[in-house]
Amino acid sequence: MENKEIKEIVILRLGHRPERDKRITTHVGLTARALGAAGMILASDDPKIEENILEISPRWGGSFFIKNNANAMEEINQWKKKGGKVCHLSMYGINLPEAVPILKSEKKLMFIVGAEKVPGEIYEISDWNVAVGNQPHSEVAALAIAMDRISDSDPLLKTFENAELTVIPMEKGKKVVHDNELIEKNKRQDKC
Template sequence: MKRIVLLRLGHRPERDKRITTHVGLTARLLGAEGMLLASNDPGIIATLEDVVSRWGGNFYIKNNVNYKQEIKEWKAAGGKVCHLSMYGINLPDVTDELKSCDKLMIVVGAEKVPPEIYQLADWNVAVGSQPHSEVAAVAITLDRIADGEPLKREFQNAELTIVPAERGKQVIENLRD
């Protein structure tokens, strides 16, 4: 099974709470096993852990990680690193390579990323060569490299499950042991 983890760089707690939360939610929805936050923001961790608790799955979040150490350890264990940006190789040109990775770390920045990230990454990937949202970059990339159909994935141990319906909202409260 493919392992994907997201490394979030440059999160500014006073400015980026909502967007970083959405980056994490998107990564979880589309198959990442966890998110590493290279900043200290316990509020983001609490929010995402609450979502996992209520909506299921095994998504983990690590707060205040040292990004250089995380990348070094990931690569030492045989993983590859893909930095998403608006600079780099166009995503369609590397999609097959990314899909073939068994262990992939996706790096996404908030503010300007440290220049060394471009050297540490195995791929610097442009998700469109125009300004865009980190959430969009994560969503497009994970959807393109997914095994199967990520939007039909079921999350284990969910307290809540949405039932697809043409109109209205139907949510089932699941009994858990």
């Protein structure tokens, strides 16, 4: 059964180590945002990740939240109490093609992506442990593929409202359109 309503997708990032994982965690957040997630919950304390990702939305449009230094189990339990489902992306889970039909039908979906070794309780509390292939690779790749597969439309064609910058696709060269009115408006709001 395919759900044509807008989904609410959030990402829970586990095991982030500020000195080691800052780039990959930033890429998890940027990928989630670009492919339509509402936000990312970081189960670690790294305000710089929050700052870096939140700088993107005014320039490139859309909305995206970051919650820093969250308790993972509390976030999962609250999500489930609100009717959400939890999908842990892991190379040990069922294969993504098998999970796609049920994941597509969910209105509220939390994807969990880990950095360091994921605690066993995550495998138990998740509604599904889903593998994007059974080989080691990047959590960014796993998240991107999973979000693409469960989307009801092509997430690569998504447009973002209130973008200061918009890329104009071109076969050769590059073109970015600047919305100068919106840039000035956002600057005025930042000063307030």
